[in-house]
Amino acid sequence: MSDILEAEPEVNGLTQVKPTLPSNWYFDPAQYHRELRNIWYRNWIYLCRSETLDAPLAFRTFEIGDQNVLLVRDENGALNAFHNTCRHRGAVLKTEPSGRLQARAITCPYHAWTYKLTGELARMPSKLCAPDFSKADHGLYKIALAEWNGFVFINLDENAGPFDAAPDRDDSAPVDNWPLADLRVGHSVRKLLACNWKVFWENYNECLHCAHAHPELSDIVPIYSRGLLSQRDDPNWRAQGDTTDPKLKGGLKIGAETWSMDGRALPYTFPKLTEAERAAGQTYFTKLPSMYMVAHIDYVRIVHMRPLGPEQTELTAEWLFPAETLNDPAFDLPKAVEFADLVMRQDVALCELNQKGLHSLRHRTGTLMPEEYLVHKLHNWVRSQLDES
Numbered sequence: 482m483s484d485i486l487e488a489e490p491e492v493n494g495l496t497q498v499k500p501t502l503p504s505n506w507y508f509d510p511a512q513y514h515r516e517l518r519n520i521w522y523r524n525w526i527y528l529c530r531s532e533t534l535d536a537p538l539a540f541r542t543f544e545i546g547d548q549n550v551l552l553v554r555d556e557n558g559a560l561n562a563f564h565n566t567c568r569h570r571g572a573v574l575k576t577e578p579s580g581r582l583q584a585r586a587i588t589c590p591y592h593a594w595t596y597k598l599t600g601e602l603a604r605m606p607s608k609l610c611a612p613d614f615s616k617a618d619h620g621l622y623k624i625a626l627a628e629w630n631g632f633v634f635i636n637l638d639e640n641a642g643p644f645d646a647a648p649d650r651d652d653s654a655p656v657d658n659w660p661l662a663d664l665r666v667g668h669s670v671r672k673l674l675a676c677n678w679k680v681f682w683e684n685y686n687e688c689l690h691c692a693h694a695h696p697e698l699s700d701i702v703p704i705y706s707r708g709l710l711s712q713r714d715d716p717n718w719r720a721q722g723d724t725t726d727p728k729l730k731g732g733l734k735i736g737a738e739t740w741s742m743d744g745r746a747l748p749y750t751f752p753k754l755t756e757a758e759r760a761a762g763q764t765y766f767t768k769l770p771s772m773y774m775v776a777h778i779d780y781v782r783i784v785h786m787r788p789l790g791p792e793q794t795e796l797t798a799e800w801l802f803p804a805e806t807l808n809d810p811a812f813d814l815p816k817a818v819e820f821a822d823l824v825m826r827q828d829v830a831l832c833e834l835n836q837k838g839l840h841s842l843r844h845r846t847g848t849l850m851p852e853e854y855l856v857h858k859l860h861n862w863v864r865s866q867l868d869e870s
């Protein structure tokens with residue numbers, strides 16, 4: 482449900498019938514590998530919040546497609562990302578999802594080649610060494626890494642350009658007034674979804690399903706109950722004049738302040754938001770292909786995904802709060818997260834339902850409705866990424 486990607490057209494909405502992507506793009510192994518190669522192994526991918534590696538020697542591992550990434554905080558406090566692969570004969574170095582190294586070194590469990598936390602090969606147990614063997618040529622395979630406002634991104638492309646030069650780097654403005662770097666992860670949920678990664682993104686990019694699938698969300702964001710994301714999705718929006726009715730204009734229902742069961746915000750709200758940002762109720766920021774965030778006046782939720790197979794996707798949601806909230810003895814965490822958690826569970830069920838039906842021998846492609854203009858935009862993005870020329 483992103484309204485960020487669209488520049489201000491007169492009216493949103495598709496004016497022609499557009500097909501979806503071919504159904505087999507959602508389960509065909511060859512297509513899946515094509516997308517890994519062209520999308521997931523070329524773009525900047527969100528991994529985690531920097532604070533989750535809280536001290537030197539902390540490490541985490543991540544799977545993206547068939548690649549395994551090792552993220553380590555070195556003795557100087559810097560983060561380094563490597564392929565989780567030993568340079569000797571290719572064994573995986575760390576198998577745990579997270580932990581703390583016992584020493585200032587990474588030692589391969591197979592033949593004990595040992596690397597510095599910055600990746601250089603430090604020693605091997607061999608008694609013999611060929612004269613032309615060079616330690617300097619056998620450091621860990623380094624992965625490009627960037628930290629942005631406490632978010633850790635990597636790029637598996639060996640020739641990745643700088644993060645700041647990525648084509649989508651100029652779109653941070655929607656969340657510039659949120660103190661993202663200072664926020665802390667208060668809660669996270671991880672799920673394995675039985676669907677292709679694109680199915681979840683499609684669900685995020687439309688609200689046609691909202692009225693019946695998200696009654697609670699449609700109550701708090703009334704325009705969603707009409708299957709619309711914003712006022713200009715309605716061809717008759719001009720006739721609505723300066724309406725303040727949230728069912729037409731968008732934003733939260735009268736009296737609501739945030740996404741929560743009762744619509745009330747937490748006591749501490751972000752001080753630098755504009756009036757418009759406070760009134761909007763939710764601000765979206767999207768970074769394809771791995772993450773989006775929904776920023777409210779009192780908390781921010783990150784949703785990120787990584788493909789694990791043609792029909793398996795790892796989905797993680799992280800709720801970020803300011804320290805003032807987390808330190809408040811009266812803070813009720815389960816209450817603060819239950820609304821968005823419910824919405825996400827509703828979406829996950831739909832995505833898995835969607836995936837199952839795509840296997841029909843007869844369903845070679847689907848058809849988009851005008852309200853699904855952002856799904857069409859997403860499909861065009863996928864197609865453009867797959868251009869291998």
Ligand code: FES
Binds near residue numbers: 567590593594
């Ligand atoms: S494979 Fe790692 S030391 Fe042999």
Ligand SMILES: [Fe+2]
Binds near residue numbers: 685
């Ligand atoms: Fe949804």
